[in-house]
Every structure is written in structure tokens, then in C-alpha cells.
Amino acid sequence: MVSTSSRAAKPKAKxxxxxxxxxxxxxxxxxxxxxxxxxxxVKSDKPRRTWKTSGPLFFGHIVHHxxxxxxDRRTLLVxxxxxxxxxxxxxxxxxxxxxxxxxKPPAFPKAADGQKGRVVDHVFWLTPGHAEEPGVWYAGTSPxxxxxxxxGGVCWSPVSGxxxxxxxxxxxGGEQDGTPDxxxxxxxxxxxxxxxxxxxxxxxxxVFESNDRGGDWHPLNKGCTMDxxxxxxxxxxxxxxxxxxxxxxxxxxxxxxxxxxxxxxRGEGVWKRIGSNMPKSVGDIGFPMVLHPRDPASAWVFxxxxxxxxxxxxxxxxxxxxxxxxxxxxxxxxxxxxxREQGWFTVKRQAMTADAHDPVGLYFGTTxxxxxxxxxxxxxxxxxxxxxxxxxxxxxxxxxx
Amino acid sequence: xxxxxxxxxxxxxxGKSEVEAGGANLSELLADLDRRYxxxxxxxxxxxxxxxxxxxxxxxxxxxxxxxxxxGASDEVMIVQALSGG
Numbered sequence: 509m510v511s512t513s514s515r516a517a518k519p520k521a522k523x524x525x526x527x528x529x530x531x532x533x534x535x536x537x538x539x540x541x542x543x544x545x546x547x548x549x550v551k552s553d554k555p556r557r558t559w560k561t562s563g564p565l566f567f568g569h570i571v572h573h574x575x576x577x578x579x580d581r582r583t584l585l586v587x588x589x590x591x592x593x594x595x596x597x598x599x600x601x602x603x604x605x606x607x608x609x610x611x612k613p614p615a616f617p618k619a620a621d622g623q624k625g626r627v628v629d630h631v632f633w634l635t636p637g638h639a640e641e642p643g644v645w646y647a648g649t650s651p652x653x654x655x656x657x658x659x660g661g662v663c664w665s666p667v668s669g670x671x672x673x674x675x676x677x678x679x680x681g682g683e684q685d686g687t688p689d690x691x692x693x694x695x696x697x698x699x700x701x702x703x704x705x706x707x708x709x710x711x712x713x714x715v716f717e718s719n720d721r722g723g724d725w726h727p728l729n730k731g732c733t734m735d736x737x738x739x740x741x742x743x744x745x746x747x748x749x750x751x752x753x754x755x756x757x758x759x760x761x762x763x764x765x766x767x768x769x770x771x772x773x774r775g776e777g778v779w780k781r782i783g784s785n786m787p788k789s790v791g792d793i794g795f796p797m798v799l800h801p802r803d804p805a806s807a808w809v810f811x812x813x814x815x816x817x818x819x820x821x822x823x824x825x826x827x828x829x830x831x832x833x834x835x836x837x838x839x840x841x842x843x844x845x846x847x848r849e850q851g852w853f854t855v856k857r858q859a860m861t862a863d864a865h866d867p868v869g870l871y872f873g874t875t876x877x878x879x880x881x882x883x884x885x886x887x888x889x890x891x892x893x894x895x896x897x898x899x900x901x902x903x904x905x906x907x908x909x
Numbered sequence: 910x911x912x913x914x915x916x917x918x919x920x921x922x923x924g925k926s927e928v929e930a931g932g933a934n935l936s937e938l939l940a941d942l943d944r945r946y947x948x949x950x951x952x953x954x955x956x957x958x959x960x961x962x963x964x965x966x967x968x969x970x971x972x973x974x975x976x977x978x979x980x981g982a983s984d985e986v987m988i989v990q991a992l993s994g995g
Contacts (some may be wrong), residue, residue: 591994592963593917593952609948615956625957 532802532866538905539871540584541879542571542858545897547586549604556869556883559892565604573858575634576905577660579642585661587631587647595630597647599661603907612663614647614655616671626671628653633858635696638703648693652680652710654722667722670708679727679744685712694857695751699758707751707761714746715763731779733767750797750857757804764797764809764857771836782836786811790823790830790841796860800868800885805835808842808862808886810855810872821852829870829886845889846880853878858901873899910980912942913987921949930986935966936976938986953988963991 539550539559546564565571569588577583584604589595597610619625628649637644637656647655647664654667670676685691695709704721707728714729727744734746747766754760759774769783769792783792793814800806808831813819822828828843853874860872870882877896882889912930914922922928922945930945932938936958943950953964958976960966966973967987968980980986 590917592961592990594955594961596948596952611947613951615951617956619957627955627957627959 532868533864533906534866535906537863537865537869538576538907539861539879540574540576540901540903540905541873541896541899542574542586542901543873543877543897543899544570547571547574547588548893548896550879550892556863556865556881559881561893565607566598570630571900572630572632573634573901573903575636575903576907577636577645579636579639581906581908583660585634585645587634589630595628595649597631597634597661597664601660603909610657610662610664612665614649614653614664614666616653616666626651626653629690631655632692633694633696635698638698639700641703644703646696646698646706648696648708650690650692651686652691652693652713654693654696654708656722669718669720669723670716670725673725675744679713679716680710681712681745685745687711695748695763697751697753697761699753700755701758707753709748709751709763711749711766712745712747714744715748715751715761716744728772728777729779730777731772731781732763732765732770733781735767749795752797752799752807754799754804756802760804762797762799762807764794766793766814768792769794769797769809769836780836782832783809785832785836786830786839787841790828791815794855795820795857796855796872798860798862798870801862801864802866803833806831806833807836808860808870810853810860812854819852820854822854825850825852827851827853829872829882829889831886842882842886843889844887845882845891856900858903859899861902861904863904864906869904871902871904873902875899910938910982911985912938913985915988915990917990918949918952918988921946921952932980934976934980935968935973935978935986938980939976963993965989965991 537552541548546567548563550561552559571588573587584600586598596613598607600607616626633648635646643660645657645661654670655664657664692711697707699705706718708716716725717728718725729746748763751763761772763770768781770779771782772779786792790811794809794811798808813823827846828841830839832839855872863869867885870886873879875898879893881892930942939950
């Protein structure tokens, strides 16, 4: 097995810090809301006081993710399918005004005669490539597959270093190991210091790392518990729900896992369970995790009930965000403005995000179609929209206009 | 030959419910359809050449399950979306 400590000697880092990121953005924010029945754009004014919803785009499509390209701040990609039609990617180069479908959507290679080939059920995750590789995008699919585009999302090719890895079947498990909606490859992370350095998360499978732009991969799950299988310390087979890399401190990784909240300094190569410091009555199970855009010690989670039969709703029907400002040593409950009782929220792994303002704006969408916002880093929450379809993903974007 | 298009796929062919395409078998017909209306094939046929789960294809009144079915000039191909969802 390839060593997981292969990042011990890192190439000299280029500064990932940009002037705007260092002091905070202050322009209008556009929330890109992906739902089971289409996509919506919710745009603010500059002080984030008023918001205007437009859409639905791709009405009736199941939209799993919608992302802005931060390299030009005008190109958008959408991962979509319908209940009946196959998966595809749509692209807009004019802020979402017009859209064109990918000429070659993510798809596994055709299998040889007599062999059973894999079929992409849906594109689940979209990640823009490195800042110095304009046009490069990555897509994660269900079942687990990694795909790359070098032309801005028009043509997609399989990353065979992962999809055809000799360990692929063992790492990804069978269909019984995936989520009810199918096993997924998500959390595709590109190291801002090094375009060759990638991470992925798989539900199930665990966290994996590549140092050569996806040519080879190794598991990165040491220290992460897996209490649902016989060997809790196995090298792979884990269920990371959401993995994040800090943009200004890219050697700091966080994850909300099926088995708790973790943090890793990549140089150490071991996940440390920081969710143990959450209140015992709440626990440290959830789907999303959001990092502060400037402070690597600050993060937010949205706990859910992972007891008994796993309702995956806010513990006790009392929704709350929890924040740490000291890398998980302690957590503070943030529930002002959220329902005090009978609030059975489920917030999926892509459905919570932060903008880059100072103070940071936080946003989450529920499977019940509510969109909530805080422009005070979680101190006070307001419901921005109700009656939307089941929300899969929310991304906060700052467009070039 | 005549190909009947279900409503979810009509955005690919300018809203038409009926189009023309040619081929000696269903595979060739779908390739021709995709040349005329780029992208339409992959939405109903997967990368392993399987007809997607909720799509059905009829040649005249007979349902077909594979793409190697031979076609004649007078045949009519009907693409149908199964009734399911929620």
C-alpha cells in the first residue's frame, strides 16, 4: 500500500492568499441553490440586506450542484439529470443568462464485449480546478467516479488513475455501502499550493489523496473511526460526509464524517476527532461542514440526530449551528432566530456554505425547501425563502458583476 | 424513417414531437439522431449502450431492449418515457 505520509516533504508553497480574501469581500452575494426540481439564484445587494430570488432554472431537473468558476466569476456549471433522462452538465458563460449542454458529459468508458461496464447515474459534485489551470474542472459522480474537463466543462474524461485503480473495487465497496441515493464521490479538493495535489471523499470509501494530478491515489483515513464495520481502524471503507480544505492554510483539513467531526494537519497525516468536544446531548454527527474563509481555526457544523435508526434531523427538533473558533477544542451553539421546537431540519452535505464578507455570511438550505441566512457568522439567523423544493446544495458566489 | 420523440427530449429537436432519422439498425438510427440533434442520445442511452431505466423504445408496436435490432425504411420508431416519478 502506498504510504499516506508522502506529503511530508512538500514543495515550497506559493502564497494562496489573495488581497481580497485576506481582508474580506464586500460585493453582492449570489446563492446558487440546487434542488430536486431545478436551480435557483438568490442575489443580494451589496450590504446583504435584501435578496431577490430568480428561477427555477432547469425546471424539473434534479440539480445536485451548481458552481461559479472563481477564476473568471462569470462561468457557471450545473450538474443535472431528470428522473428519466441521463446525467449531464450544463454550462453558462454569461452569469446564467444562457446555457449550453456539455458536448461530452461525464461517462465511464464502454466495457469490452461480455463485460459489465459502469454507468454514471448522476453527477454529484463539481469543483473548479487550480487557479493556474483555467478551464480545468473536476466532477464526482454516483457511483463513485472522478472526471476532469480541460475546456471549461464542455468535454469530460474519466480520471482513470482513480476510476481504474487496481484497488477501486475494494475502496468503493458495493452498492450496499453507498447512500440510499447511490454511492457518491464528493469533496473534490484541489490544493491551492500545488495543482497536482488532490483529495476526494467517498460515501462510502473514505478520504483519498493524489500527488500527481490523479494518476495514483492512496487512502487518507488514519485516525478516523469507522464504527459501522468490524474493523474500526480499517484503512478505507469510511464515510466522510463533507471534507474541506482551508484555502489560506491548505495543509489544514476538516471533515464531517458519519462517525464524528475531525481535523487533520496534513503534515501529521492523522485525523483527530474534534467532535468529542461537542455537547454529548447533541453529538457530532451531521452532513455539512463550513470553514471560515480567513481563520483556519474557525468552522461551523450543523448537527443531526445519528442515534438509533438515524433520523438525520436536528437533535430534539431544535435546529442549531455549532461553531468552533479554536480548531475544535470547544464549540458554541448558535440558534438565535431558528425554531425553538418542532424544527426537524435535514441539511445535506453541500447545502451549507459561507461567503467571504467580514463578518462572514452563512447560509444553509433544508430538505424541506427553506433557505436560512446569517450575516453575523451564525449569531443570528433569518429565513430567506420557504417553499422551495428539496434543497441539495447551496453555494455562495461573488460574480464579476 | 419517422421517429417519435417524448416531451422530455423535445428541447433537443426544436420542440418537434416527430423527426426523421436513418439507419439499418437502432444503433445507427440513434447515431444519426445524435448527429442531427447533438446530446439527445446520451440522455436516453447510457455509456454501455443500454436503454436507460425509464426509457422505452418501440419499433412499430414492438418494444425493443437492445440496439442491434434491424430497421427498414418504412418502420416507425417511438421513444417513450415511462410513467413514474414524484
